[in-house]
Amino acid sequence: MEPPKHPLPGRHGSGPALRPKTHRPPQVLGLVVPLLLLGGVELAVRAGLVEGRLLPAPTEVLSALFGLGAADVAGHVAASSGRVAIGFLAGALLALGVGALVGLSRLAEALLDPLFQALRAIPSLAWVPLLLLWLGIDEAPKLVLIGIGAFFPVYMGTVAGIRDVDRKLVELARLYGLSGVALVRRVLLPAAAPAVLTGLRNGLSLAWMFMVAAELIAATHGLGYLLTDGREMGRADLVFAAILLLAALGKLSDGLMRRWETRALAWRDSVGATPR
Template sequence: MTRSQSASLSPFADAHAAEPASRTPAVSAAAKPLPARAGRQRLGLLGWILPLAALGFVEVAARLGWIEARLLPPPSEIVQTLSALADQGLWSHVGASSARVLAGYGIGAALAVLFGLVVGLSRHAEAFFEPTFQALRAIPSLAWVPLLLLWFGIDETPKVILIAIGAFFPIYLGLVSGIRNVDRKLVELGEMYGLSALALARRIVLPAALPSLFTGLRNGLSLAWMFLVAAELIAATRGIGYLLTDGRETSRPDVVLAAILLLAVLGKLSDSLLKWLEVRKLAWSDSLATRAA
């Protein structure tokens, strides 16, 4: 082949070689995010089907007389009850309960992470603490109420401590389980590179245990809201748990259901915030969750 022939062929060869590189990224960049975003929107709407269908069924059944409205008020009546409670200081109850959950959850989560790290990274600490923690975990929440009343009185302290107890154990167990399940090869690789024990924990063990930690954090948050009701049985004059007790004593199922609805909404909002943080912090992980996102 002459030099002129090779020169005449080179533009076609260059164009052929450059074609996939110039065309493929444009297609993936333009087409890939749109289906993913649309898919997330469809999944978000899918979650509304069940609660809206249940509310609609109760509304229709109560109006047609299939169920007794005095026992299960329709959603429209609960909305009216919430509106009336808002005029009577509902937000002070919501604020009091939210502050208790925030304080108790923060204390319980901090202690759980501290003890989880110690127990997860040390076999001696595990042998020392684990039997006691497992025994305490089996105690029901209401069993703590009389003891906390005797120790701390009827102020805010026993309420916050009870919520902290509820949040502690799921977070502790999640972190310890995550540390114990870290791939041994990763740890050995870090040791081969001469990482110290502190650097090994900070750069390998803790990042690998983050998914389990976030699972524990979300479970602990849900238990914090559950323990809130038991905590507000301790001579509370404000809070959503107080509204539940007041609705029961006055035979007002609409107040009880309104309080339950508030607990569900607040629990869902706080869990969504924690889930958003989890997605951001675990964006680096190569898992099915990040692939679906």
């Protein structure tokens, strides 16, 4: 039996392997389902199938937003966004440092990880009365609560990323004389980067969720305040307007974080990586 005249690509000495081209669907497809849902709700309310007092039509929600005025809406958005930005940065930076320490040190893991795993199980609203007692009703408890929400996903991602680094990479780096800070900077951190960046994205999402609980603490501006105000006045349109703004801001911030993640991990050659 004669050997094949054209050897399979990717074998030793047969040239470079063929990489399958991956085509991503256009991002505009992500709007199809939300637009269909909004259109369905609009038709259901107009046809009387759903009570508009409980589930307002999307056009009524937009009317409620326009009724508030651009200045008021911008003020609520700016207040909430500023709190999320400050709380997320503080919580994420602390989580990166503590997570790296726990991931690199078995002693730190034994001392700190059980405590953080227990604190992670505490619901967001359970922190509110304690923070009110400790920090009063100013901005401090709101920022601390958002920071708590951002801390744990980033901490978990950092610890998991460092622990999951292939031991062979570390052994190879040591053969080349790397140790200490150089080993961490050139091997451990790049290898752990995908898990760390995923933790950052999850932490940002949770920071937006904790922001709503934070703005229940005597807030006078913000989307959480707008939710509470709409509930107290019995206005479902205001409640849904605040929810839609939260969804839009969360999607926008996650999209920016995802773009940064794609650029930071451009060196990856994985199935989900964007083709270069």
